[in-house]
Ligand SMILES: Nc1ncnc2c1ncn2[C@@H]1O[C@H](COP(=O)(O)OP(=O)(O)OP(=O)(O)O)[C@@H](O)[C@H]1O
């Protein structure tokens with residue numbers, strides 16, 4: 117162990133003296149976050165594609181159906197992915213599982229109140245673990261609610277005609293959608309805010325199991341960890357490149373004349389990679405907090421995530437090195453694996469924008485789990501939600517490290533001595 | 535201290551080391567003298583445990599190095615032919631690292647570092663990164679990394695290449711000093727003077743074989759009292775053969791078209807030899823005599839000159 121530390125210290129000193137590449141890799145996530153913040157900071161909905169909203173129609177009247185139908189017309193259709201769920205209970209479990217950003221409940225008296233000319237409410241339950249997606253959902257439902265109330269004041273006569281229609285027990289879906297299209301078309305150009313809303317939107321945030329900090333997931337707090345994870349892998353690779361370089365330059369040969377064991381040499385590299393990775397991560401975390409005002413969540417959990425994530429990365433890169441012979445191969449294989457993982461794992465685009473089968477593949481990436489952990493801590497999810505991820509990362513990292521230390525030992529010995 | 539028996543190693547088709555056996559005593563400086571490709575580095579690498587022999591055994595302190603490599607490593611110091619250290623780090627940082635790796639620490643280590651930095655004339659440059667050093671300065675550092683921990687068995691593979699005469703002298707002196715303290719040294723070189731000057735015993739190596747082993751005096755016995763004459767001129771092998779057959783007491787080492795190396799008692803034979811050449815009408819461009827020394831021994835054994 118003493119010798120491992122000696123070697124790790126030596127590597128650390130060498131990197132410290134020649135920090136250009138690492139600093140470069142650290143700057144990229146920072147610059148990206150900065151740019152994304154500028155571009156999307158004000159209109160967050162641009163960053164993210166369709167928002168999953170669950171709907172529970174307790175009213176089942178013509179008006180409730182009309183209302184839901186307007187939500188899926190025209191531009192709104194691209195923004196909202198409305199999924200109807202039969203009961204509120206079921207919807208809430210889905211929401212808790214994170215299957216949607218918000219839940220919209222149309223109460224049973226919705227239609228009756230509109231008939232009576234009273235103000236009515238649509239209930240919007242937001243997913244506590246997300247912040248900006250539900251916000252958009254809220255804005256949209258807000259706007260449509262306004263539109264809807266405007267509709268009743270402008271087209272009260274037509275509505276009377278519809279009323280007769282609704283007296284019939286069953287209204288075909290086609291009629292509903294054609295009506296909603298008509299309404300939408302006719303309503304265009306009307307300054308919606310002229311009319312006082314009949315439907316007010318009452319929104320509540322779902323109560324969480326335990327009290328926790330309520331940080332919001334902003335564009336920056338998504339982008340910074342996402343891109344950082346990718347570049348932490350590149351930084352890790354800089355340490356592992358030395359496995360081959362020390363063999364080539366003869367320092368490994370010289371070491372193997374000393375009492376040092378090759379396995380100690382390998383572990384020293386893994387340790388150096390973890391330490392340098394953790395330091396770089398901490399730099400990014402602090403910078404994120406200071407410059408981008410990212411609220412990372414609980415600090416102790418954050419540190420744990422950072423440590424375990426870097427162990428996982430080091431173990432994984434070490435495994436990749438068991439497949440590599442030359443430095444050139446290392447460059448090619450490593451960068452393609454890292455980039456593909458970043459793509460699939462949500463480091464470049466949010467996973468929710470992928471088709472379902474790709475979302476399943478995402479779960480096999482480091483990026484996905486790292487991001488999940490960060491996200492859950494940021495939004496203040498209970499420890500119970502974060503532990504499994506952290507332990508999973510740690511366990512996988514250690515297993516990877518052990519396997520690679522065995523495989524690399526034989527590999528490094530082979531052809532070392534000329 | 536070191537015992538090698540029937541050691542062989544080949545790479546693909548090249549028989550790099552071919553059945554060599556020898557023994558080196560405690561405190562002895564033992565030299566391998568041979569031209570490029572003789573198998574010196576291959577032999578040293580096997581002694582260092584870096585290369586697995588095809589056959590044969592190596593014992594250090596009666597321990598078989600293949601059976602207990604870890605124990606032997608601690609007592610060995612190796613200076614590889616190719617430089618191996620960290621260019622980004624300073625001389626001092628490098629020496630500290632390699633010293634600690636060998637189990638040194640604290641004051642002991644610092645003193646040792648100071649001592650050797652002085653010795654090789656790098657005082658004042660110790661805090662420069664090695665990448666700023668000249669080639670010769672790097673070689674010096676490469677050397678003392680191997681000496682630092684006072685190894686009991688020191689393996690040096692052509693450590694003086696590219697080093698100026700003054701530094702070379704101080705390096706040789708360090709090696710001698712270490713040997714006086716009991717360090718056993720195995721030294722490879724293709725430099726005759728170094729071998730003569732430094733080594734207690736020398737093995738002359740060529741094409742993987744040891745041609746002769748002994749002290750300088752013993753080796754010179756091989757050529758006896760005779761000198762070696764190298765004659766160059768415009769003559770054929772037939773002509774040369776004819777001339778030599780006329781004389782007694784001449785031993786041919788090499789005979790090629792226009793080149794003749796022979797062993798003879800120069801004072802007696804040279805005049806008549808020159809006469810014979812003259813009588814045949816053959817012109818001699820050059821005739822040179824070598825007194826009995828390591829060079830002539832090498833020539834005698836291999837039929838070739840050992841080039842620097
Ligand atoms: N790794 C290797 N693969 C193939 N052949 C090798 C290898 N190492 C050495 N050889 C061959 O073995 C022979 C002996 O090489 P070696 O390096 O031991 O010579 P040397 O005496 O150290 O020469 P030099 O004075 O040039 O250093 C040479 O013919 C060389 O080509």
Ligand SMILES: [Mg+2]
Pocket residue numbers: 574575576615691692
């Ligand atoms: Mg050599």
